[in-house]
Amino acid sequence: MSENTEELKNPMDTWVDMLQKMAKGYENLSQIENVDVATAQKELVWQLDKVKMYHYKNDAEIKVKTPVLISYALVNRQDMMDIQPDRSYIRNLLNLGLDIYMMDWGYPTQADKFLTLDDYIEMYLNDGVDFIRKSESIDKINLMGICQGGTFSVIYAALHPEKIKNLITLVTPVDFSKNDGLLIRWSRDMNFDTIVDSQGTINGDFLNAGFSMLKPMMQAGKMMNLMNIIDDKDKLMNYLRMEKWINDSPNQAGECYRRFMKELYQENKLAENKLIIEGKLVDLKNLNMPLLNIYASEDHLVPPSASIALNDLVGSTDTELYKFPGGHIGVFVGGRSQKELAPAVESWLKSRDN
């Protein structure tokens, strides 16, 4: 036993203090009319079904002349990359002189349940890439994929290397053979046929519930953080923007989800060069363009091992691995990211922009 003679406040008194903060929180939250995210100016330039492509306005001097198409995941929304003006990966890239296009996969409904992985790669992504090539009168574009959107980009670049000048992947899962990461582990015991057959279009809440179980005490921790910032309007708004993004979770087209989970997560077909898209084998050795592969050292959604493997699987001789300290989301919204990530990407692209 150790001695501690200083008086500690009764926990129930502390609880009452917290209740008072909560009442104050109610008052503050009631006064907030709107929570804006993704406010960087952009223009809708292409659309096919519910999938859209935006072109960001950029008043800065363009320093990387080859435009960049960003492909985000189907899970959650690309808004996270422009969560607020002073924490915006997109704005940082724009300020450094990149010409940016963004795929927006939209909000699938039950009417979209039959969309397949093939459709997302060979119809939507391919048409989007072709649109930029044609409108910019160029043969190749730069492709940047985030998370699942990175996996899509890898598949696409392997199928159409003639259209991609440089490939950048961020926190992208490719090799699902390792038992790292709970999502990969848990997927082994799920029957995705039953799940898709019963749901049709996979509900975004279903996916979010799984993500929240990865860090079960995080919700309680968030409550503590919120209590501490409830009187600081700027910090409160930062918190709410993040919450808005987390809760904005689109449904997923069932057939695409089925193939992605079964053939990639469970059977690891992409890393093993066994994946077939519209009758064509996805051979990663065909991926011969320069590759910048960025992963997060503390990523609990996409374990580093699932990302790192890519560099050894591709046919390209110009590959670079970039380890970013932090988590899956921190890569984009963290304080360090604002200073380091976009400059690193711009520098890498600029040196390969001939």
Next chain:
Amino acid sequence: MENNQSYFDNWMKNQRDILDQWNNMSSTVREQTNMDTFFQKGQEWMNKFNQTVEDTTANGRTKMDENVNNQKEMWTKMMDNWNSWQNSLNENMMNWSKNFNDQYVNNATQNFTETAKNWQNEMMNSTQNWSKNMTSNITNPFDMPNMVNSTSHNAYKSMQSGMEAYQMMAKMWQPMFEKMNVNGWNADEFQKMVDMNQFKSYLDKVFDLNQVNINMNSLMNNWSKTMMSMNNPEMMQNIQNSMNEMVLPQMNNMSGMMQEMQKNFTAMVAPFSKLMPDDKNRQMMEKIADVSKNYTDGFQKLTELQYHIYHKGQNALDNFMKVVTEKYENGDKFKDFNDMYSEWLNQSGKSFEELFATDEYSKLQGDLVNISADIKAKNSEVMEIMMEPLPLVRKSEADEIYLSNYDLRKRIHSLEKEMEAMKTTPNHQEPMVHNPNPIHHEEATTTTPEPQEVAIKPVSNSKTAKKA
């Protein structure tokens, strides 16, 4: 001040609403205890259902329009009936639990009598919770009219939920803090002072386990009593041993109980099913009985999963005690309860992540998700049969439309690609047929920061769109 007043008014109103819901549910459960009444009600409902179907199909569409109110009533009855089935299932489960408890109490030491009683009460609470969840008609307890945007609303709900868990831990630690102020930190003493009921409630809250809480509360009570009665240096090992001795055999018994319950339910449904003609209604009832099998399987898996979570929770608490002991031995200390709670969240988070990484947990969770998906699929089949006579689009019919729509979109896309390829081919000629207004390709021509408000005009091909 006005806002605070509104907050507490809402709080009070919600408490009252929840209480009313509980009272109503208790009445429903009581009403279903008589099996004869249950069969009678089921048959009445089925007769009325059949009669309505006959009326509507015999008199055609105009008659259907006249029967709108009847249909609404029928629909309500159908849902009532569905809930009755579920409540009966609960009731049956409670009976089996009671039988099991009686047997158990007769054969066990006096020490377990209290456990059995608690278990019975817990069973009643859990089934009521489950029924409440199934009926899904509870008034939103967080209805806050002053919240003008959903993000703020969700944040407040989250804060409130977090506060409930926080309160449970604060209550649990209150006596320890009082001791701490007198004698300082003493892990052994505090370990014995832990109110396991309170701790379990906390875990239930964090992991949202209340709705299907079968019997682990009483097991944990018994476990905590055993813990408190122990006072020796090998306490941790004894806890582990006692846990295995008490819980694991009961889990095996639980498995047998669930299987018996399923058999009993099937037997209960059989005579009802025989009363019906050999048609869709019977199919429906058989499917409902089939779903009940999934429910029992699900309960069984959930019980096992809860066991793992509680067990890991206890380990987390033990680890926490050790970490804090080291902290105090190094001359460090907590500033207040918030400081300690943050440390607890950190430590327990690591422990639960360890559990979730195990094959056993993954398998259990996978089984539960798969069973849940299977129940949803089978319920859809039941609804298909129920809705067949009604002038409503069924899921299978909607799926046919979706598939046709998908195939058409693909075909149009493919044809447009072919046309474009023809245009770029030397000596190409314009196609004979041209659709000037394809339905699926659109081009934006207006600049706006709000995507939803972008003006879009149809174009014949996405690739012909120009950057503005």
